[in-house]
Amino acid sequence: MARSPAPSPRSRRSPWLWPTTLVAALAAFAVAIVPITRLGTGVTSAYSVIALLVFVCLLVLRAQHRRAESDVVRHGDETREREADAARRDTRWRSHVQHQAELVREEVEHLVKERLPAALARTEIPGPLHSPERLGEGVTDWFGRLLAEVAEAVDHREESQRLALVELASRVQTSAHRIQAAVTGLADRYPGDADLLETTMQVDHAATQQARHAQSLKVLCGEWPGQQWQKPLAMVDVVRAASGRIVAYKRVEVTGDPDVGVTPSVVEPLIHLLAELLANATEYSPPRTGVPVTVRTVQRGAVIEVDDGGLGMDEYRLAEAREIVSGSRLLGVGEVGEIPQTGFAVVGRFADRHGFQIDLGPSPYGGVRAVVLVPTGVLETLAPAGTTAPVPPVPQVPQVPQPTSAPDATGTAPERTASGDGPAADRQAAAQQPAASDAVSESAASESAATEPVASRSAAPGSAAAPAPDVSVPAARDASVHDASASGAPALPSRIGRRLPQRRSRRDEYAPAVEAAPTALTPPGTPEQAGDWMEQFFEGGRVVPTSDSVPYEGQDGSSSPTPDSPEGLT
Amino acid sequence: MSEPDGEYAASALRPYVITKGRSRPSRNTIGVETLLIAVDPPRDVPVSATREERALVRMCERLLSLVEAAAHLELPVSLVKVLASDLVDSGHLSARSGVPQAVLPDSQLLQEVLDGLRRLR
Secondary structure (H helix, E strand, O other), rough: OOOOOOOHHHHHHHOOOOOHHHHHHHHHHHHHHHHHHHOHHHHHHHHHHHHHHHHHHHHHHHHHHHHHHHHHHHHHHHHHHHHHHHHHHHHHHHHHHHHHHHHHHHHHHHHHHHHHHHHHHHHOOOOOOOOHHHHHHHHHHHHHHHHHHHOOOOOHHHHHHHHHHHHHHHHHHHHHHHHHHHHHHHHHOOOOHHHHHHHHHHHHHHEEEEEEEHHHHHHHHOOOOOOOOOOOEEEEHHHHHHOOOOOHHHHEEEEEEEEEEHHHHHHHHHHHHHHHHHHHHHHOOOOOEEEEEEEHHHHOOOEOOOOOOHHHHOHHHHHHHHHHOOOOOOOOOOOOOOOOHHHHHHHHHHHHHHHEEEEEEEEEOOOEEEEEEEEHHHEEEOOOEEEOOOOOOOOOOOOOHHHHHHOOOOOOOHHOOOOOOOHHHHHHHHOOOHHHHHHHHHHHHHHHHHHHHHHHHHHHHHHHOOOOOHHHHHHHHHHHHHHHOOOOOOOHHHHHHHHHHHHHHHHHHHHHHHHHHHHOOOOOOOHHHHHOOOOOOOHOOOOOOOOOHHHHHHHHOOOOOOOOOOOOOO | OOOOOOOOOOOOHHHHHHHOOOOOOOOOOOOOOOEEEEOOOEEEOOOOOOOOHHHHHHOOOOEEEHHHHHHHHHHHHHHHHHHHHHHOOOOOEEEEEOHHHHOOOOOHHHHHHHHHHHHHH
16 A cells, blocks of 8 residues: 555656657747748847747746656655655564464463462462563463462361361261260169170270261361370270271271280370271271281380281372371371271371381281381380279378379268378278267268268278278279269269278278268167168178168179188288 | 360260270170189180280289279270170189179177177277
């Protein structure tokens, strides 16, 4: 379009027009001069002047025309130059825009393929592909804002989901624990009923598994078990406790040193972790085979090995499982797919938190062997089984007075268990004098009867025999027992635990016991009552003749004479 | 054992684990009043014996009634019955039931003691 009008001035130029005009004018002048000369010299000279003027004018006109023409040509050139320039700029702009579009397209692709998934997975978001200078500030900013908002939304939703899951899992776990507590109490209340015991065991087993699954869910949500055990537990018992949380607990066969224990803080994590490993092992072993578990001490701690007799795992799956189990890759609740991975993910989380080294490998049994290394720092050597019980001779050192060691829930324990330097000592002194004994015994009887009817009766004969040589252990035991009863523990262990030391003491110091026994009893009023009482005393601890309603008591009473009779034997 | 979110308080070792699911003792002659004593000379417990079994055998080195053993073990009596009867079966414990009548004091003697006590008052 720029070039099309350019040739027109040239084409319109007629190069022959000006010479023709001049030649024609000269010819006309020459032709006209002949007749004019005849008219006279004046006219001729006038004509000559005019003709000359015309000629000059023509020449001037021609010169002006040529100038105008050259102007036109120059302007045309300029125009063309400008047009070419504009075209160049246009081309450049187009390529720039295309380049920008390409950059943005690449950036968007990068955003969709790399950055957005990273934002959704809450991993580290990779940087933009192109710098803001190349891409333009606005674009980069908008992409950044988009990602930030996506990440925030994901975070928010995940957190609320996590909280909801944790809350629900906690409720399930709490209800499972309530079931366990209820059935435990039930079995304690009817000790003679084997059918009931069996049923409570089944219910307890189911509830224990329920609690484990709920706790797994909590762990996968990043929450840790709230449950803490107070005492160290032997490793073999940790394995047994873990086996109690799986379906096929009877198939677990544990061997190992029974006196290696773990500190209370890792008891629950270790139990749960092993329960998950045992669950996998029993699931993948043939159904009627045992699952051998070995506990052994090594230089760096203690090792628990769990073997299964399954088919094992292929290399790829084993490598993946090892990564998960060792805690080097932590899986969240949304990332565990299949059943085995749930267990492995839980195991890995515990390993990561508590520093257990866990590895998987092929087992000589054909399946998978899981090896848990428990570091030395959390190991404890336990007293051999049975030595903590107050059977062997115990030093005579009186224990710290009871009330300081444990808050007394029932109000009766201090008198019963404290050694000779407490109220019991006074009681003991008072018991020697019949006059004083009445009041004391009545208060003791009413006190204990008010709190624990069964315990009071069985404990009564011993209560006065408190200054026994082996009081220290019962006192310690009572402390734990009170903790338990304060937190709603079943009363049976505390009952018996409190009663026991007294009988033992009576065996060792028989004479004071005989004198002191009446303090906790209703003193004989009539000779007949006295006779009854005496008879019962020798028969055993059946102190209140009218209350045989509790079967326990009667049986217990018949066992009580044992210290008398076997005195010679032991 | 305290548990923050519930009244669940028990041992980590559940009863059914301790008895491997059995609720009935292998012999029905063992009751709460049964006296247990380790055989003399003592027999070594097998390596597979649990801590409860070891403890039971050990504490029965001196005569102990089942109910007391249960208290020391801090286990329900019915569980200890199962454990004890296993150990009796395996020959580690022997059980004695009841108290022989002959050992009980003569009622004549009792009467005399009672009379004596009354005179003291």
